[in-house]
Amino acid sequence: MDPAADTRSELRPDGSGSEPEAGSPEAAAHALREGRLVLLPTETVYGLAADAGDPRAVAAVYAAKGRPAFNPLIAHVADVEAARQIAVFSPEAEILAAAFWPGPLTLVLPVQPGGRVCDLARAGLDTVAVRVPAHPLARKVLEAFAGPVAAPSANRSGRPSPTTFEAALSETGEAAAVALDGGPCEVGLESTVVALLDAPRLLRPGQVTREQIEALVGPLAEAEADARRSPGRLTRHYAPEAPVRLEAEGPRPGEVFLAFGPALAGPDVLNLSPSGDLEEAAANLFTFLREADARGASGIAVAPIPEAGLGEAINDRLRRAAGAIG
């Protein structure tokens, strides 16, 4: 018998697959290692958590949220040492981490080469958002899992972040293998997000205030410079070097072709999902765009991707890569 099947029945004794197990931190860490999702309480809001190094699991998070775009996700870790393994720390980053971790502050930093957070969790960016949450259950899960955990707020897209166990269950509970009840969230507002890339920049206000941060690292620039370039968005989007051609039937000379579905194979073809699985395609997307650039392609041609479900987010991201929308 398949040993994985054993574990599944242990986590879901009735085998129904619709209700998450109200489990322990160890069961949650085990589910994460298996590529499954966990409803995770933090002191700010509940998160829908996945192994940040597993693009299939991260794709399942985007699918469960119905995110219209691949917003980069926050990587949660147990302590600052674990954070240094995935992000490059500047002196300012060290100061803010020492002052506010564990706690409701997220730092956007250059990604550590070889770090475990996958391209999809970072939405293809060379930066990574990292935080050490303070909630005791979240801390236990992170210690037991011993790796970065990607966790956006557990709401479905366009809805407010859940701050109680019941709200979290009703939002995305169906997608979770294990759900941890940590009671009502103490902060109830998402973490403060500060980028430390060029000048320190406040991307999202939160419980850790501008004044508290400025007292330690000096004036914070506004996020507006980026927001003006792409209205309504606080983050830059990854775009490949090579021009992107959408709805293509195959590669022209010099192009790399991103296929979808069973039809094509060949040296210039990278297949996002031979079986036509949107979660698999999402998991491969940013990695393949980067791979096409690494091969020195003169262009990237992409097969039509169905617009349904996760396809909307994939197409949104592809249209951005093609420069069709800002």
Ligand code: TXA
């Ligand atoms: O309190 C919180 O931060 C909660 C709990 C679960 O930790 N999480 C949360 O995640 O609010 P989410 O995905 O809903 O919000 C993450 C924010 C988004 O605004 C995203 O654009 C930004 O962080 N972000 C993540 N990575 C980024 C990056 N590399 N550069 C700029 N912004 C980034």
Ligand code: MG
């Ligand atoms: Mg959110």
